[in-house]
Amino acid sequence: MDRRQYLGAAGTALATATLAGCVGSGDEDADGVFVETDVNGLDLDVEFTEDSDIREVNLINDGELGSHATLAAGETRTTVPLIDYGTGTRSVRGMYRPGEQTLVAIDADDDEHEHDLTIEPASEIVGVAILEEYPHRLAFRIENDGTGPDVLADVSVTGDDLAQPFDVEDGIDAHTFLEPPAEDAAAAAHLPLPAGETIEVVPSDDFLGFPVAVDRDPDDPEEYDSVEELQEEWGSETTDIDVVVEATVHKLLADVEIRFEGDLSEQSGLSHFHNFTDLEILDVATDTEEF
8 A cells, every 4th residue: 555545544543642733623503512623733722611521533635534533521622643754764644534524422422422523634835945954855835725734745856857856656665755854854754734824845765866977888878988078968957856745635736947057066975976066946836636
């Protein structure tokens, strides 16, 4: 099962997480026992009236249980987890299904009270930058302007001139994210993005290097005989790269035109790959696409 299939199937065994930042998601037509519902980070906070005596809350999407929470006698507030994110593994262990939801609250007499609401992310790439400390890497700023938290699940970078492209369609479940500073950050299989927040991420794969071989393989036209040959061919030249970040309900797209400038340096860990020390972003076009 690939990373997106897992995210689509997850959503039952959720644990509570607490992050800051509230986004209102209440419905004025809710049953009278509901005082307030707010998406707060990766959770849904729910408050009931003092005399409601609610003991259990279930979050239902399309007839299926997405998450739940319980209350002790006398409690009027609870938190329904939407995304269970393991900070140790830096991966999602379970999550809600975005879209129209029904909160079903069950009181001590087993009476049910319903509240309809919509919880759905709306993420997009809002900027692309070159990291000052690591000029051979690109950072992508992603904003979630929706009503629910999102999960960044995979990333691909392709381009006709790239020697090290990687594509989510290749079936390799190994494309991860870094959070700046890029070289020091631990790779994350998934990155959560709460509603109303912005995150800056870097693909962990270094895709802007060029191979320079000591003993060139004549059957490999992508290899260069020397650093001088590489500099002569690509110095001050431009190329286009296509970036796809797979989130929960959308693909986040960016078409980036860059120019190679500066000297060449050996790529860390791969001495036969070299990177230009200065990059210039000439143009960026972004879009979103539903799965």
